[in-house]
Amino acid sequence: MNEKIGILHLEDSLRDSELIRSIIESGEISHEYFLVDNEKAFINILETENIDIILSDYILPDYDGNEALKLVKEKYSNIPFIFVSGKMGEDKAIDAMINGATDYVFKNKLERLVPAIKRALNERKLEINRNRAEEDLKRSEERFKAIFNDAPMGIALIDSITGKINNVNLMFAKIAGRTVAEMVDIEWMSITHPDDIQTDLDNMTRLVAGEINGFQIEKRYVHPDGKFIWINMTISHILYDDKSHPRHLCMIEDITERKRTELELIIAKERAEESDKLKTAFLQNMSHEIRTPLNGIIGFSELLNNEDISRDDVCEFTAIIKKSGIRLIEIVNNVLDIAKIQTGQVKIEKKPVLIHSLFRSLKTFFSVSTNAKNIILNFHNQDDIYRTIYSDEARINQIFVNLINNAVKFTKSGSIDYGYEIKDGFIQFYVKDTGIGIQQAMCEKIFERFIQTEQTMTKNYEGAGLGLAISKGLVELLGGKIWIESEIGKGSTFFFTLPYKQVAVPSPAAIKYSDSSVKYSNKKILIAEDDWASFQYLSIILAKSGVTIIHAENGGQAVEFVRNNLDINLILMDIRMPVMNGIEASKIIKKIRPDLPIIAQTAYAFSEEKSEILSAGCNEYLAKPLERVKLNELLNMYLS
Numbered sequence: 001m002n003e004k005i006g007i008l009h010l011e012d013s014l015r016d017s018e019l020i021r022s023i024i025e026s027g028e029i030s031h032e033y034f035l036v037d038n039e040k041a042f043i044n045i046l047e048t049e050n051i052d053i054i055l056s057d058y059i060l061p062d063y064d065g066n067e068a069l070k071l072v073k074e075k076y077s078n079i080p081f082i083f084v085s086g087k088m089g090e091d092k093a094i095d096a097m098i099n100g101a102t103d104y105v106f107k108n109k110l111e112r113l114v115p116a117i118k119r120a121l122n123e124r125k126l127e128i129n130r131n132r133a134e135e136d137l138k139r140s141e142e143r144f145k146a147i148f149n150d151a152p153m154g155i156a157l158i159d160s161i162t163g164k165i166n167n168v169n170l171m172f173a174k175i176a177g178r179t180v181a182e183m184v185d186i187e188w189m190s191i192t193h194p195d196d197i198q199t200d201l202d203n204m205t206r207l208v209a210g211e212i213n214g215f216q217i218e219k220r221y222v223h224p225d226g227k228f229i230w231i232n233m234t235i236s237h238i239l240y241d242d243k244s245h246p247r248h249l250c251m252i253e254d255i256t257e258r259k260r261t262e263l264e265l266i267i268a269k270e271r272a273e274e275s276d277k278l279k280t281a282f283l284q285n286m287s288h289e290i291r292t293p294l295n296g297i298i299g300f301s302e303l304l305n306n307e308d309i310s311r312d313d314v315c316e317f318t319a320i321i322k323k324s325g326i327r328l329i330e331i332v333n334n335v336l337d338i339a340k341i342q343t344g345q346v347k348i349e350k351k352p353v354l355i356h357s358l359f360r361s362l363k364t365f366f367s368v369s370t371n372a373k374n375i376i377l378n379f380h381n382q383d384d385i386y387r388t389i390y391s392d393e394a395r396i397n398q399i400f401v402n403l404i405n406n407a408v409k410f411t412k413s414g415s416i417d418y419g420y421e422i423k424d425g426f427i428q429f430y431v432k433d434t435g436i437g438i439q440q441a442m443c444e445k446i447f448e449r450f451i452q453t454e455q456t457m458t459k460n461y462e463g464a465g466l467g468l469a470i471s472k473g474l475v476e477l478l479g480g481k482i483w484i485e486s487e488i489g490k491g492s493t494f495f496f497t498l499p500y501k502q503v504a505v506p507s508p509a510a511i512k513y514s515d516s517s518v519k520y521s522n523k524k525i526l527i528a529e530d531d532w533a534s535f536q537y538l539s540i541i542l543a544k545s546g547v548t549i550i551h552a553e554n555g556g557q558a559v560e561f562v563r564n565n566l567d568i569n570l571i572l573m574d575i576r577m578p579v580m581n582g583i584e585a586s587k588i589i590k591k592i593r594p595d596l597p598i599i600a601q602t603a604y605a606f607s608e609e610k611s612e613i614l615s616a617g618c619n620e621y622l623a624k625p626l627e628r629v630k631l632n633e634l635l636n637m638y639l640s
Contacts, residue, residue, distance in 0.1 A: 004030040005052040005121065008045050010068055011084075012037040012060045016107065020055065020084060027114030039063045043071070051079055053120060058085035058092065066099065073100040078128065080120035084113065154231075154252040156188070157238070160208055163187045166247065175231060175254045177223030188250070193220035193228050203235075207248070213237060218255065230259040290331060296324035329625065334466040337398075341473035346395075347611075348477055352503045353393040355420065356385040362400055362418070369408050370416065377404075380419030389427055390503045395474045402467035403431040403494045411435035414491070426480065427500040432493040438486040447472040447482065471496070520639045521546035524567055528558035528582060529574045529601075534624070538572060541628060545635070555580030562589050568596065570638050575602035575613065583616045590617035597638040601626060 007024070011017045017035050024031060034049060036042045037060060045051065054072060058065040065083060072081050083096050086107035093104040102123070103116045148155060154172030156165050168176075168183045176183060176191050189197055196219040203215045214236030220228045231252045238247045300317040303309065309317075340346050359379040370377040381387065400418065407416045414434030420427050438446065447468050475482040475496045486492035525547050529535040539549055550565065552558040556579040562568060571589065575582035586598050600618040610621050620634050 004032055006034070006050045007031045007117075008034045008036065008042070008049070008051045008054045010036055010042055010054070010056040010060065010063070010065065012057065012062075016057075020110065020113065023110050023113050024117065027117070029114065029117060037062070039067070042068060046072075046076060051076075052124070053117060054079055054081045055084050055117075056081065058083055058088040058096075066096070069096065069099060069101055078124065078131075080124050082113075082116055082120060084110075154250075154254075156183070156250040156252075158188055158235075158248045158250050160246040160248055163189060163204075172250075172252060175229070175252055176221055177225070177227075177229075191221050193222050196220055207235065207237070208246070218259075221252075229254060229256040231255060290328065293324035293328040293331075297321050297328070300324075325625065334470060337470045338466050338473070341470065341477070346474070346477055348392045348395065349611075350391055351393065352388050353391055353396060355387045355389065356382070358393065358397060358400070359418070362397070362404060365401070366404055366408065373408065373411070374413060375408065375411055376415040378415060378417045380417060388503050389498065390501045391478055391498055395478060396498070399471045399474050399496065400429075400431070402471045403496075406467055406494075407431055407433035407435060407492075411491070422500055423497075425500055426497040428495060428497045430493055430495050432491065434491040437488040437490055438484065438492055439488060440486075443484050443486060446484070519546045520635070523569045523639050524548040524550065524565070526550045526552060526558060526561055526565075526568050526571045528552040528555060528571060528577065528585065530554055530577045531574070534574070538626075541631065542635075547639075554578050555582055555585030558582075558585045559588050559592075562592055562596070566593075570635075571596065571598045573598050573600050573618065575600055583613060586613075586616045586618050599634055599638075 009017060009020065011020070021033055024033075032049075034045045034051070036045055039062070042063065054068075056065045056068050065085070069081050069083075072079055077100075080102040081100065082102050083093065083104040084107060085104070088096070088104070088106075096104055102120045105112045105116050148169050151169055151171060154169065154175045156168040156172050158164070159166055164185050165183055165188050166185075168180055170180060173180045173183050178191075189200060192200055199217065200219065203212075203217065206212050207215065214234065216232070216234045218230060218232050221231055222228045232255045233250065233252045235248050235250050238249050300321050303317055304314065337346075359381070363377060363379055366377055404416060404418065411433045412435070416431065416433045418429070418431045420429045422428075472482050475498070479499045480497040482494065482496035484492055484494050523545075525542065527535055527538055527549060529538065529551070530553050535551055542549060550561055550568065552561050554577045555573075558571065558573065559580070562571075573582040573586055577585075582600060582602070586600070589596060589598065594617075597620075598618045599620045599622060600613045601622045601624060602613070613621055619638070622630060622634070
């Protein structure tokens with residue numbers, strides 16, 4: 001043996017010790033030898049030296065071999081212990097072996113010593129290796145269990161013959177929506193979504209037949225509560241010595257969130273593509289809608305320059321120009337309104353609204369267009385003349401205008417009815433027509449922006465496709481909802497609800513009216529306007545009244561003219577001007593002359609701007625294009 005071993009010899013006879021050591025050396029055992037003859041020395045060597053084998057006499061003067069054996073078995077059980085004695089008989093030797101001794105050698109048969117030592121050392125080495133292997137196996141099993149149980153991926157062992165699950169880890173059970181105990185011995189197909197079972201069976205048949213070594217598939221598992229999840233599953237062979245009973249390793253991961261994201265991306269892509277189509281159609285439609293009235297305005301404006309034009313032609317052409325201008329303004333207003341609704345810039349101003357008065361105004365407003373198409377326009381609830389609600393009258397009127405205008409557009413003949421009824425704390429308005437009707441599939445989409453029931457190049461009906469989207473946005477801002485019931489060929493009924501709260505009837509305001517024939521020859525008006533065409537238009541309107549006109553091209557000039565002309569009676573103030581805008585100019589002018597009336601005029605016809613203008617000190621507000629009748633009313637009010 002080449003490896004040097006530590007030998008501890010408990011022996012009181014020096015002669016016997018030397019004999020035994022010489023025999024060990026003759027056996028070519030490389031060693032380090034320690035001789036002791038008492039308990040203290042024996043224990044000290046065990047504690048301080050590396051001892052590989054112990055040789056011990058049976059009886060010593062101060063120490064007993066059995067006591068030494070007992071100590072070694074308690075504290076150093078892996079060290080071989082061989083009795084080498086001449087005084088112990090066979091019976092005691094056997095008892096010693098029973099008590100844990102490795103071997104015994106009689107001193108009169110020392111030729112057995114070297115083989116006994118070698119055998120004991122070899123058995124010790126085998127025992128150490130076996131213990132080490134068992135320890136390694138134990139640690140390996142513990143690592144495997146830890147990896148198996150704590151793996152972030154679900155893992156299961158499946159019996160290929162029965163299709164039952166032999167074992168699963170915690171993650172597999174969690175993904176499947178069950179406990180580990182619930183998963184063991186169930187058929188793995190029992191938790192698979194019914195629609196995915198056949199695909200799994202086909203793959204498993206090929207796997208068991210040896211056609212493939214494994215497969216990967218995305219499928220669904222069904223939880224006990226009926227909810228299903230998406231998983232990515234990989235199945236492969238496990239090689240066992242018993243090839244007649246194969247098993248498979250199944251690994252799964254939850255991909256439900258990924259699938260949901262993929263679905264959302266697909267839906268988003270489809271919506272984006274649909275939105276692009278709608279926007280393209282909208283832009284094409286807007287191009288048509290804007291160019292059509294512009295064609296009328298520009299074309300008939302040029303015809304007015306013809307030398308041979310008659311008075312009747314002038315009246316007809318100007319009527320067409322006005323109608324085209326109104327249509328163009330309506331398109332622009334719709335685009336602005338939908339933009340404001342989308343960005344949350346619409347402000348609601350609530351006050352008592354007399355419904356009967358609103359309905360009568362609508363009747364008057366639409367009577368010309370409905371009479372032209374021989375459509376009967378009716379409003380119901382006419383006897384309920386004092387019914388009021390607390391809401392935004394302008395927005396309600398805008399909703400009705402869009403809905404009735406839509407009904408007029410798509411009704412060739414018959415009738416249009418509008419009215420309301422009170423239901424569960426809400427007032428439910430309706431607009432019913434006998435028009436062409438709408439397909440059921442379009443009944444939800446028509447309230448989306450840019451949607452029209454007809455989106456072909458051969459349009460039969462004008463419009464930008466924004467009116468219903470605007471109406472929906474306004475109804476929701478007012479706290480209600482809107483919907484449609486329709487049947488092709490029989491007409492449509494639009495409904496919308498608003499919170500209902502009965503309030504006091506407002507007193508009707510007195511309306512003053514005047515026409516352009518009224519003379520104000522002793523009056524002076526300051527027109528603050530940077531646009532020359534707008535100034536010329538006002539000058540022509542006011543020329544017949546005989547007023548003196550002063551022109552300021554910006555807000556700064558307007559302030560200076562007021563300082564230097566104390567006889568100015570009225571200001572027509574444009575809001576958007578260079579140098580100083582109309583709001584700032586109005587604030588300064590009101591400090592100079594608080595009693596000087598200021599009528600604001602602007603192309604920005606937003607209700608929130610109206611509040612800002614009135615807060616600046618302006619007395620009245622006119623939206624461009626100016627209504628001549630309204631302007632005359634205000635002139636009569638402030639100049640008479």
